[in-house]
Structures are given as structure tokens and as C-alpha cells.
Amino acid sequence: MQDFIYSSPASRVIFGAGSLRHVIREIDLLGAGRAIVLSTPEQRADADHVAAMIGERCAGIFDRAVMHVPIETARQARELARQVNADCAIAIGGGSTTGLGKAIALESPLPILAIPTTYAGSEMTPIYGITEAGLKKTGRDMRVLPKTVIYDPELTVGLPTSLSATSGINAIAHAAEGLYAQDANPIISLFAEEGIRALAQGLPAVLANPSDMEARSQCLYGAWLCGTVLGSVGMALHHKLCHTLGGTYNLPHAETHTVVLPHALAYNAAAAPDAMKRIAKALGGANASQAVYDLAKALNAPLSLKEIGMPEGEIDRCVEIAMQNAYANPRPLEKAALRRLLDDAFHGRRPAASEAP
Numbered sequence: 001m002q003d004f005i006y007s008s009p010a011s012r013v014i015f016g017a018g019s020l021r022h023v024i025r026e027i028d029l030l031g032a033g034r035a036i037v038l039s040t041p042e043q044r045a046d047a048d049h050v051a052a053m054i055g056e057r058c059a060g061i062f063d064r065a066v067m068h069v070p071i072e073t074a075r076q077a078r079e080l081a082r083q084v085n086a087d088c089a090i091a092i093g094g095g096s097t098t099g100l101g102k103a104i105a106l107e108s109p110l111p112i113l114a115i116p117t118t119y120a121g122s123e124m125t126p127i128y129g130i131t132e133a134g135l136k137k138t139g140r141d142m143r144v145l146p147k148t149v150i151y152d153p154e155l156t157v158g159l160p161t162s163l164s165a166t167s168g169i170n171a172i173a174h175a176a177e178g179l180y181a182q183d184a185n186p187i188i189s190l191f192a193e194e195g196i197r198a199l200a201q202g203l204p205a206v207l208a209n210p211s212d213m214e215a216r217s218q219c220l221y222g223a224w225l226c227g228t229v230l231g232s233v234g235m236a237l238h239h240k241l242c243h244t245l246g247g248t249y250n251l252p253h254a255e256t257h258t259v260v261l262p263h264a265l266a267y268n269a270a271a272a273p274d275a276m277k278r279i280a281k282a283l284g285g286a287n288a289s290q291a292v293y294d295l296a297k298a299l300n301a302p303l304s305l306k307e308i309g310m311p312e313g314e315i316d317r318c319v320e321i322a323m324q325n326a327y328a329n330p331r332p333l334e335k336a337a338l339r340r341l342l343d344d345a346f347h348g349r350r351p352a353a354s355e356a357p
């Protein structure tokens with residue numbers, strides 16, 4: 001066994017169907033008085049529900065969270081939190097809402113109580129992203145890591161099956177890259193394998209019956225583990241490509257992860273054979289990249305960049321951007337191979353078995 005470093009971030013997790021009922025207890029345990037409740041406009045009803053549950057402990061609601069945290073939105077939310085004297089932020093929603101909470105925590109001492117309703121995993125990471133003048137900047141800061149996370153699968157029953165599928169594969173991507181991370185360690189690799197297994201088991205059952213609470217619980221449990229992997233070890237080519245594609249062509253986040261993952265894994269297969277075996281095993285397949293592709297197909301998820309809005313004729317530009325700024329990846333970045341990867345992803349081809357170990 002190689003030497004390794006494992007550090008455990010200090011989040012308190014409350015998991016289980018109906019666990020939202022503990023929200024007041026959790027505000028008390030944070031030592032907070034009154035909370036500002038954050039949501040997207042689409043999830044205003046969820047924010048209202050939390051506000052009604054906590055009654056006079058609700059200092060106000062800010063329901064304008066949007067994807068990628070525009071700086072203007074972050075400023076408005078920070079200002080409202082200040083005006084209403086909130087000493088805690090409750091973020092109920094997906095990565096966009098958690099991200100807004102993080103933007104508040106970055107500039108104030110407010111602890112975040114996150115109540116995730118997708119599988120994106122942001123609630124378990126110290127990673128924040130803020131978009132200014134069309135450019136998204138990301139960073140790591142322990143101040144933004146939610147202090148408490150309530151995982152209540154009942155809140156995910158309304159997550160549309162299409163977003164359940166792509167958000168679940170977004171989570172699998174964190175775990176898959178965690179297994180071949182430069183700073184991987186055996187503990188986080190256990191989380192990764194178990195996270196992929198739980199999602200691979202839960203997602204098809206969610207598609208068959210979106211109200212299946214056992215399946216919803218499996219998926220949220222998997223998302224928690226995969227989010228922990230994202231927060232603990234470094235990501236590589238797959239995440240870099242998704243940020244490039246998402247930022248340059250304004251492609252939807254979870255869908256982009258879903259399309260790119262099989263091809264990023266095929267690219268890295270020969271350079272990370274042990275990780276590929278663990279991914280394939282967790283997915284119940286023989287080949288990691290093909291098993292992810294087949295899972296996405298079985299879940300009726302998008303398979304090509306073309307169908308999610310990437311324009312034609314942009315692959316060379318994308319390769320150039322992806323080659324900028326060196327970062328760790330099991331296989332060195334090679335222009336021609338990256339071009340093939342993106343061409344396969346653009347057209348939605350199933351990865352070839354020959355690329356696997």
C-alpha cells in the first residue's frame with residue numbers, strides 16, 4: 001500500500017426519509033437564531049415549506065438562486081441576509097442553491113445548513129463557483145463547506161426523472177475521477193466505489209417508479225458519498241472538459257457530465273486500469289466506459305453533445321482550451337486523442353472496447 005493523507009471534513013449529516021422534521025433542532029445545534037432560506041424560483045414552495053416549519057426562526061426567503069451563481073445574485077442574497085440579521089443560511093435545492101449559500105458564507109460568518117434535492121454533491125465540498133462578467137471562477141475554502149446537511153429522500157421525489165438520471169451520473173463522475181485522482185486514498189476510494197454502486201442500483205429503480213422511497217434513498221446516499229469524494233480529492237480531465245464545454249457553450253451542467261463521462265473514462269482507461277476495474281465492478285459491467293454509456297442509455301439520458309446544444313465545428317477550439325493550464329490526469333493530454341474523444345462525445349458514439357484495459 002502507498003502512503004496517503006486522509007483528512008475528514010467536519011460536516012454533520014442527518015439522513016433519512018422525513019428527516020427535514022429535525023430542521024429546528026439542527027438550527028439550535030448550530031447555535032443560530034434566525035435563518036435566511038435560499039431556493040431557486042422553481043423551488044419557492046420548498047422554501048415556503050421550510051419557512052413554515054421554522055416559523056419565527058425564519059428571517060427571510062431569497063428565491064432567486066440560478067445556475068453558476070452570478071455575482072449580482074450573490075450580492076443581493078448577501079445584502080438581504082445582512083438586512084434581516086440572519087445568522088444562518090438554509091439552502092434547499094440543488095447545486096445552484098447550495099452554491100449561493102456558499103457565496104454568502106465566503107464573505108460572512110453565516111453557517112450553511114444544506115438540504116440537497118439533487119445528486120450534484122456540492123453540499124459535501126469546500127468548492128465554490130461564482131460567475132462574474134461571463135467568467136466562472138472556482139476556488140476551495142473551508143468556510144463554504146456546509147456545517148450541517150439534511151438528506152431527506154422525500155424531497156427528491158419531485159426531481160424529474162430526466163434530471164434524476166443526469167444528476168446521478170454527475171455524481172458518478174465525481175467518484176469515477178476520485179478513483180484515479182493523483183491524491184486518491186483507500187478510504188475515499190471505498191466511498192467512491194460504494195457511491196457508484198448505490199447510484200447504479202437506485203437510478204433505474206427511480207426511473208421505473210419516481211416515488212420509490214428505497215430507490216430515492218439509495219440515490220441520495222450514493223450522491224452523499226460521491227460528493228464527499230469530490231470534496232476530498234482532485235478531479236481530472238473529465239471535470240476539466242465539462243467546465244470548458246459548459247462555460248464556453250452554456251451547456252446544461254448535469255447533461256454535459258452525462259455525455260462526456262464514458263469518453264473521458266475511455267481516454268484514461270489504459271492509464272488507470274485499477275480504477276477502471278473498480279468502476280466497472282460497481283456498475284455491474286465488464287468495461288467502465290461502456291458500462292457508464294449503457295447506464296445513461298438505459299436511463300434515457302442524452303448521449304451526444306450535439307443534442308444538448310454544442311454547435312457544430314467547435315471541437316478544435318475546445319481541444320485548445322482543454323490543453324491550456326496543466327492539471328493532473330492519469331494519461332497525458334494528447335491533442336489528437338482529445339479530438340477523437342470530443343468527436344465521439346459530440347456524435348454520441350458508444351466507446352470502443354479496445355480502449356479498455
Ligand SMILES: NC(=O)c1ccc[n+]([C@@H]2O[C@H](COP(=O)([O-])OP(=O)(O)OC[C@H]3O[C@@H](n4cnc5c(N)ncnc54)[C@H](O)[C@@H]3O)[C@@H](O)[C@H]2O)c1
Nearest residue numbers: 040042068094095096117118120122125127155156158159
Ligand atoms: N461546488 C461544488 O462542489 C459543486 C458540485 C456539483 C455541482 N455544482 C454546481 O451546481 C450547479 C448544478 O446543480 P444541479 O445539477 O443540482 O442543478 P440545479 O441546482 O441548477 O437544479 C436544476 C433545477 O432543478 C430544480 N430542482 C432541484 N431539485 C429539485 C427537486 N427535488 N424537485 C424538483 N425540482 C428540483 C432546481 O430548482 C432547478 O430549477 C452547477 O452550477 C454546478 O457547477 C457545484
Ligand SMILES: O=C(O)CCC(=O)CC(=O)O
Nearest residue numbers: 127128129138170239242
Ligand atoms: O462549483 C462549481 O462549479 C465547481 C465544482 C463543480 O461544478 C463540480 C462539477 O463539475 O460537478
